[in-house]
Each structure stands twice: as structure tokens, then as C-alpha cells.
Amino acid sequence: MNEELHALAGEIRAELHREVDNLREELLQVRKLVQDAILKLTESFSGIRDQANSQHVLVTSLTSSMDAGDAVDPDGVDAEAPPPAPAEAHPHGGTGSGESQGKRINIRQFVAETDGILRTFVDHIILVSRQSMEMVHRVDDLSAQMQEVVALLKDVNAIAEQTNVLALNARIVAARAGQAGAPFSVVAGEVRKLAKSSNQFSDKIRGVVTKSQQDIEAAKGIIEIMASKDMSFAIESKGRVDDMMAEVSEIDRFTAITLTEVSRITDALNHSVGVAVMSLQFEDMVTQLTGSIENKLAIVESVMDGLSEPPSIEPTEIIPHLRLHLEAQKERFDEVDRRAVRQTSMDEGDIELF
Amino acid sequence: MLVSTFTLGDLYLGINILLVREINRSMECTPVPGAPDYIRGMLNIRGRVITLFDLKRRLGWSDDEVEPGGGEGSPAKRKRYNVIMKTRHEVMRINQNLAETKCPWEDPVGLVVDQLGDVRDIVDDNILPPPANLRRISADFIHGVVEFERSLLVILDVANVLGLGHDYAE
Numbered sequence: 258m259n260e261e262l263h264a265l266a267g268e269i270r271a272e273l274h275r276e277v278d279n280l281r282e283e284l285l286q287v288r289k290l291v292q293d294a295i296l297k298l299t300e301s302f303s304g305i306r307d308q309a310n311s312q313h314v315l316v317t318s319l320t321s322s323m324d325a326g327d328a329v330d331p332d333g334v335d336a337e338a339p340p341p342a343p344a345e346a347h348p349h350g351g352t353g354s355g356e357s358q359g360k361r362i363n364i365r366q367f368v369a370e371t372d373g374i375l376r377t378f379v380d381h382i383i384l385v386s387r388q389s390m391e392m393v394h395r396v397d398d399l400s401a402q403m404q405e406v407v408a409l410l411k412d413v414n415a416i417a418e419q420t421n422v423l424a425l426n427a428r429i430v431a432a433r434a435g436q437a438g439a440p441f442s443v444v445a446g447e448v449r450k451l452a453k454s455s456n457q458f459s460d461k462i463r464g465v466v467t468k469s470q471q472d473i474e475a476a477k478g479i480i481e482i483m484a485s486k487d488m489s490f491a492i493e494s495k496g497r498v499d500d501m502m503a504e505v506s507e508i509d510r511f512t513a514i515t516l517t518e519v520s521r522i523t524d525a526l527n528h529s530v531g532v533a534v535m536s537l538q539f540e541d542m543v544t545q546l547t548g549s550i551e552n553k554l555a556i557v558e559s560v561m562d563g564l565s566e567p568p569s570i571e572p573t574e575i576i577p578h579l580r581l582h583l584e585a586q587k588e589r590f591d592e593v594d595r596r597a598v599r600q601t602s603m604d605e606g607d608i609e610l611f
Numbered sequence: 612m613l614v615s616t617f618t619l620g621d622l623y624l625g626i627n628i629l630l631v632r633e634i635n636r637s638m639e640c641t642p643v644p645g646a647p648d649y650i651r652g653m654l655n656i657r658g659r660v661i662t663l664f665d666l667k668r669r670l671g672w673s674d675d676e677v678e679p680g681g682g683e684g685s686p687a688k689r690k691r692y693n694v695i696m697k698t699r700h701e702v703m704r705i706n707q708n709l710a711e712t713k714c715p716w717e718d719p720v721g722l723v724v725d726q727l728g729d730v731r732d733i734v735d736d737n738i739l740p741p742p743a744n745l746r747r748i749s750a751d752f753i754h755g756v757v758e759f760e761r762s763l764l765v766i767l768d769v770a771n772v773l774g775l776g777h778d779y780a781e
Contacts, residue, residue, distance in 0.1 A: 421727065422692070425615070425634050428730045432613050432628040433705055442730075449729070 270561045277554050284547045295540045302537070306530045309523050316520040320513060368505050375498050382491035389484035396477045403470045410459045410466070417455040424449035552593045560586050612735055614766060616728030617694065619666055620676060622747060623759075625766045626722075628730060629706055630696055630714060637691035637723060651723055654693070661695060661719045669772060670748050695721040696769065713768075715775045722772070731764065733757050738766065751776070 427445035431438030563582040614625035615634070640652035640663050649668035654661045667677045699717050702710035738755035745753070745765070754768040770776050 419636075422634055422636065425727060425730065428613075429615065429628055429631050429633060432730075435705075446730075 273561050274558065277558055280554055281551060284550055288544060288547050291540060291543050295537050299534060299537055302530050302534045306527060306534070309527045309530060313520065313523045313527065316516050316523060320516045320520065368502050368509070372498075372502055375495060379491045379495045386484045386491075389480050393477055393480050393484065396473055396480065400470060400473050400477070403466055403473065406466050407463060410463050413459045414456060417452045417459065420452035420455070421449055424452060549593060553590065556586055556589050556593065559589075612733050612738075614731045614733050614764070615694070616731055616764060617692065617724040618726040618728060619670075619724055620672070620679070620747070623728070623762050623764050624724070625728075625731065625733075625757075625764050626694065626696075626769060627709070627713070627766070629709055630702060630769055632695045632697040632701065632719075634692055634694050634727060637693050654721065656695065659719050661693075661721045663693060663721045663723055664773065666722045666724055666772070670752065672747070676747075692724050692727050693721045694724055695719065713770060715770050716773055720773060722769075731759070733764075733766075741765075 424445045427448070428442050431442035431445060434441070560582075563579075563586070613628040615628045615631050616623065616625040618624065635656070638654070640654040642652040643650055643662075649665050651663040651665045654663050665677070696716070696719070697714070698719055699710050699714045702714040737757050739757065741750045741753035741756055743750070745756070745763075748765060752768055752772050754766045757764045757766065768776070
């Protein structure tokens with residue numbers, strides 16, 4: 258009977274040992290699975306955080322480049338080229354890349370500069386118009402001077418005519434002198450011819466001056482049209498460009514607001530990822546808990562072993578012996594429990610890794 | 612014979628140069644009340660008072676012919692010339708025969724003409740008697756005509772023009 262009981266206890270013990278070994282193995286598997294998962298999750302979150310940081314740097318560089326003010330971006334951050342994306346890139350520290358691009362202007366500066374150039378352009382055209390008007394006045398003066406020339410030519414004609422009368426009178430006087438006055442008459446005739454050619458000459462001049470006057474009037478008309486046309490066109494263009502510039506400014510403003518919003522979202526994302534990575538610290542607790550389970554399994558095994566001690570003790574002493582053994586194992590359990598982690602939630606404790 | 616020529620409208624007229632004292636630009640003259648319309652007025656030249664004859668009116672031209680172009684421009688402004696004649700006394704000192712036959716007037720007189728011409732030397736044999744059909748001028752006022760460069764030069768009989776034709780015939 259005693260022999261039989263002993264053999265059964267041995268069987269039970271062997272079976273329990275097998276089960277406990279199985280449990281241990283499964284615990285090991287759980288721990289490995291959790292470790293693998295956490296490793297991958299950590300890597301993934303790190304990746305997300307890096308991407309968020311890169312995005313943050315990009316957005317920051319964009320917003321800083323859109324800020325009006327300095328003509329040159331102080332950080333030399335290229336808005337177009339993606340930065341190297343370091344994990345801890347400071348928003349304004351930029352990439353610190355040595356490729357300072359010298360002069361780079363943002364949209365607002367572009368708008369301002371274009372506006373300035375156009376203003377200069379319009380000013381120039383207005384100046385040209387004003388000069389054209391001045392030219393018109395000059396041409397008027399010229400026309401008046403031509404009139405004066407015509408008036409002077411009239412005087413020349415009057416002199417020629419007087420000379421003609423004088424010559425005629427000279428011939429009358431010469432005629433009275435008879436043959437003696439003949440040479441004088443010839444001289445008077447020549448003087449008269451002179452007066453006549455002078456008359457023809459001044460008539461020709463008058464013709465040229467009249468033609469010049471007509472040309473000047475035509476030129477004046479053209480200049481007047483030019484002056485008035487240029488001015489209106491320039492002012493119209495300036496107005497249109499001003500409208501366009503206002504639209505560009507509005508688009509720029511909207512883009513700046515959107516970028517600010519994107520930056521804010523990136524910051525939030527970064528924070529969330531930080532929280533997620535922090536939450537991955539549960540691996541420690543799982544390891545500790547599985548360790549505790551292993552310890553407890555060892556105790557259970559030793560309890561099993563105590564129960565299946567060889568029957569060297571008298572049957573009457575078995576019960577006190579077992580009770581003693583149980584008490585000792587209870588103390589070991591308590592010891593293990595005391596050492597075990599008391600934390601039951603991730604929210605407890607204050608783990609700050611970042 | 613030397614002839615001083617001038618124009619009157621489209622007429623080409625001439626006067627023996629020995630009868631002409633001087634020619635000058637037409638100037639303001641003093642009208643003579645009650646005188647015939649061909650007396651334009653009195654003119655003082657260097658102290659001599661001259662009676663001005665309006666030749667156009669003397670030839671009996673109408674107002675339109677006297678002032679072509681209607682009322683445009685006052686007569687004073689229109690460019691005219693005065694042909695001042697020598698007196699009989701003055702002509703006498705040069706050519707006695709001429710004075711006696713062609714110059715009966717004793718007082719200084721002048722004729723108002725349009726444009727001045729030239730001095731022409733006319734051979735006496737070329738002077739023709741006035742044609743019967745000459746318009747715009749009475750044959751009484753013509754001494755003779757000369758065909759000249761496709762135009763007709765009318766040499767005036769000044770004594771008749773001045774209305775003294777009968778006086779000097781005696």
C-alpha cells in the first residue's frame with residue numbers, strides 16, 4: 258500500500274514537473290514575443306518621430322523664409338531642398354548646412370521688389386510724359402518763332418518794295434538828266450533787279466517756313482497723343498499690377514497660416530509619439546512578472562518534491578512533517594511576493610526617458 | 612520815249628517819264644468836301660500840296676472794280692501807289708515842247724494806281740492809235756498803245772485824264 262502510494266506520488270510529481278517545464282517554456286516564449294514586438298514598435302515610433310522632426314524642420318524653414326523683413330534668411334535654410342533631418346534638429350538651428358545660398362528672397366520680398374520696380378517703371382513713363390508735354394511747349398515756342406520769322410520776312414519784303422520804289426524814282430530823276438543820266442539809270446535798274454530778287458528770295462524762305470510750321474504742328478499733335486496715351490496706359494497697368502500684388506500677398510498670408518497650423522500638428526504628433534514610446538516601457542514589468550511566475554513555479558516544484566520524500570518517516574509523523582514543509586514554502590511565497598513588482602498600471606511610477 | 616508803267620486792275624498803263632515827278636507809297640490824304648468822286652483828296656508832300664486823282668473812278672469804274680474783294684480791308688490799308696506828276700513849270704525846264712503840248716496843268720497833281728511796273732523805252736514809231744474796241748478805258752484818255760510781250764501797254768493822255776484837254780489846245 259505504502260509502496261503503491263509512493264509510486265503514484267512519483268508519477269504525479271513527474272507529470273507536474275513536465276507541466277511546469279511547459280509553463281516555463283511558454284513564459285519564455287511570451288517574454289520573447291513581447292521583447293520582439295517592443296523592439297519593432299520602438300524602432301517604428303523612432304522612425305515616426307524622426308519623420309515628424311524632419312517635417313517640423315521643413316515647415317519651420319518654410320515659415321521663416323516667408324517672414325517678411327530680412328532680405329536674406331539668417332539660417333541659410335533652403336526651403337526647397339529637404340534637410341538631413343536629424344532627430345534633435347532645433348527649429349531655428351536649422352540644418353547648419355554650410356550651403357549658405359547668399360541672396361534668396363521670399364514671396365513677400367518678391368512682391369515688394371516687383372512693386373518697387375513697377376513703381377520706378379511707371380514713374381519713368383510719367384516722367385517721359387511730362388517731358389513730352391514740355392516738348393509740346395517747346396514746339397509751341399518754335400512755332401511762335403517761325404511766326405516771327407514770317408513777320409520778319411514781311412519786313413524784308415517791305416524793304417525790297419521800298420527799294421523798288423526808290424529805284425523807280427531814281428530812273429525818273431535820271432530821265433530828267435537826259436543822256437547824262439543814262440549811266441545812273443542803269444545803276445537804278447540794277448538796284449531794282451536786286452530788290453526783285455530779294456523779294457523772290459524772301460518768298461522762297463516764306464514757303465520753307467510755312468512748310469516747317471505745318472510739320473511742327475503735325476509733330477506737336479503726335480507728341481501730344483504720345484504724352485496722353487503713355488500716361489493713361491502706365492497708370493492702368495500700375496492699377497492692375499497692384500491688384501495682382503494684393504492677391505499674391507493674400508495667397509502668401511494664407512500659406513503662412515497653413516504652415517503654422519502644419520507646424521502645430523507636427524508638434525502634437527511628436528508629443529504623441531513620445532508618449533507612445535514611453536508607454537513601451539511595460540516590457541520591464543512583463544519581464545519582472547514572468548520572473549516572479551518562474552520563481553513561484555520553482556517553489557511549486559520544491560513543494561512537489563517535499564511531498565514525494567522517500568517514506569523514511571513514520572506514517573504518524575508524516576502530517577506534522579508536511580505541515581512544517583508547507584509553512585516553510587508559504588514563507589518562501591511571501592518572500593517572492595514581497596520582491597515582486599507591485600506596479601499594476603503604466604500610469605503609476607514616474608518614468609521619464611526623454 | 613521812256614515810259615513809267617504801272618497796273619490798274621488788269622490794265623497795263625504807262626505815262627511819259629518826263630511828266631512824272633516821283634512815285635511813292637499811297638498814304639493818308641485829306642478828303643475835299645464837295646469835290647467829284649474821282650478826287651481822292653489833298654496830300655502834303657515835303658510842303659507841297661498835291662491833289663490826288665483816283666484813276667479808277669476817273670475811268671468810270673464801278674465800286675466793285677475800284678475795291679475788288681468787296682469791303683474786305685479798308686482802302687487805306689490796300690497797297691496802292693501815288694504817281695505824282697510834274698507841273699507845267701517843271702516840265703518846261705526840261706522840255707519846253709513837251710510842256711506846251713502835253714502838260715497844261717499848273718498845280719501839283721497825282722494819280723492813284725495799283726501796282727508799279729518798270730521803266731520802258733518805247734520807240735515812237737511803235738506807238739499805235741487807240742483801238743476802237745478797248746474796254747474799261749475811254750479812247751479820250753489814251754495817247755496810244757504799244758504791243759508789248761503779248762500784252763497791250765496803254766499810254767495815257769494825262770491832260771485828258773485830268774480834264775484839261777481843251778484848255779491846252781488853245
